[in-house]
Each structure stands twice: as C-alpha cells, then as structure tokens.
Amino acid sequence: FSCDHGTAQLKELVAGLLDIAFICETNNAPVPAVVEWSESLCWVAARGFTAPADAPIPLIHWPGRLTDRYAISFFEATGTRFAVPFSSADATARVAAAEAGLGYLMVNSRAVTPALEVIQAPFLPSAPTVRSGIYVRPDLNRRRHAPLIRALEVALKPPDFAVRAVEPAAKVVNLPRR
Numbered sequence: 298f299s300c301d302h303g304t305a306q307l308k309e310l311v312a313g314l315l316d317i318a319f320i321c322e323t324n325n326a327p328v329p330a331v332v333e334w335s336e337s338l339c340w341v342a343a344r345g346f347t348a349p350a351d352a353p354i355p356l357i358h359w360p361g362r363l364t365d366r367y368a369i370s371f372f373e374a375t376g377t378r379f380a381v382p383f384s385s386a387d388a389t390a391r392v393a394a395a396e397a398g399l400g401y402l403m404v405n406s407r408a409v410t411p412a413l414e415v416i417q418a419p420f421l422p423s424a425p426t427v428r429s430g431i432y433v434r435p436d437l438n439r440r441r442h443a444p445l446i447r448a449l450e451v452a453l454k455p456p457d458f459a460v461r462a463v464e465p466a467a468k469v470v471n472l473p474r475r
Contacts, residue, residue: 310434317437317446319453321405321429322363331439332450333430337406338364340421341413343398353378354420355400359386363427364403371422405429407455429453 303322309315311327320326321336348355354372356379358365372379383394388408395402396412403424409415431449433439439446 307432310432313434313436316434317442317449318432319429319449320432322427326432328432328435330428330430331433331446332454333428334454335426336429336455337426338403338424339406339409340401340403340416340418340424341395341409342401342416343396344412344414346398346400348400353380355380355382357381357383357391357394357400357402359384359391367425368403368422377420405455 303318303320306315306318306320307326307328310318354377356365356368356372358368358381369379371377382399383391385391385394388404391402392404392408392410392413394400396410401416401421405427406415431446431453433442433446
C-alpha cells in the first residue's frame with residue numbers, strides 16, 4: 298500500500314512498481330481506468346466561519362493539487378487577494394485546519410465532515426467535477442484481481458457518483474455484481 302500524488306502513482310503503474318491505484322483528480326492518465334466516475338468538489342469551512350471582508354481569502358492548500366491550481370488560477374485571473382494560512386500534503390491535516398477555522402478548503406464532497414459546512418460565495422470560484430477511478434498496471438492479470446478491484450470500487454465510489462463508461466478494452470471481465 299502507498300499514499301502518494303496521482304501522477305507518481307500513474308508512473309509507478311506504468312513502470313510495474315504498483316499493481317492497483319485509486320486516483321482522484323486524474324487528467325490524461327497514461328493507462329486506462331478499470332473503473333472511473335465523476336466526483337463533485339466543493340468549498341468548505343468551519344461551521345460559522347467568515348473571513349474578514351477586507352482581508353485576503355484564507356486558502357488552505359497543498360501546492361500542485363488540481364483543486365489548488367484551479368482556485369489560485371481563479372484568484373489570479375480575477376485579481377482576488379488570497380493568503381495561505383495553512384499548507385500540508387496530508388489531506389486529514391488540511392481538513393483539520395479547515396475545521397479549526399483557518400480558512401477555506403476545496404475538497405471532494407466525500408471529505409465533508411460534520412464540523413464543516415459547504416460554502417457557496419461569490420468570492421470563491423464554482424467548484425468543478427473531477428474524474429476519479431481505479432487504475433491497474435498494464436500487465437496485471439485483471440481476472441485474478443477482479444474481487445479486489447470490485448471491493449475497492451464498492452468501498453471508494455461515492456454514493457452520488459456518475460459513472461463514465463469505460464472503453465471495452467479497459468473493462469475488467471467477469472467481476473461479481475454487488
């Protein structure tokens with residue numbers, strides 16, 4: 298098991314160093330997804346949190362993430378001032394920073410905790426929808442690993458998913474149905 302950026306996981310899949318990966322926010326993957334779906338992103342903050350009107354937008358982030366590139370591009374294009382009060386590679390730490398009232402965070406809708414509320418404000422860009430999915434190394438025996446792939450799909454696919462049809466060559470054959 299490993300936890301890393303999606304780009305690193307995709308490189309490891311192609312190199313044969315990783316068998317199966319769950320990757321969120323994929324763009325132009327070099328290997329086809331076995332199972333892929335769309336996930337909604339949303340802006341969150343601690344319940345009741347409001348940044349001072351004259352202050353820069355407090356953005357909780359980690360450099361290089363698709364969500365952060367999207368937000369920063371929006372802020373720069375609109376001339377919106379923003380500051381980074383907290384930055385971490387750890388998703389749990391970013392959520393904890395938002396729960397503590399340090400600022401706004403864009404997350405997958407699955408990451409909204411009871412201590413957070415979804416924020417829709419004119420000073421924040423609308424949150425996009427991203428692709429997520431399960432990827433395997435090109436030479437993996439998919440039939441042999443079908444039960445594991447199906448279990449990962451059941452555990453990871455959010456309840457409000459919109460499944461994208463995967464090309465026939467990329468499908469896992471003979472997966473047991475739910």
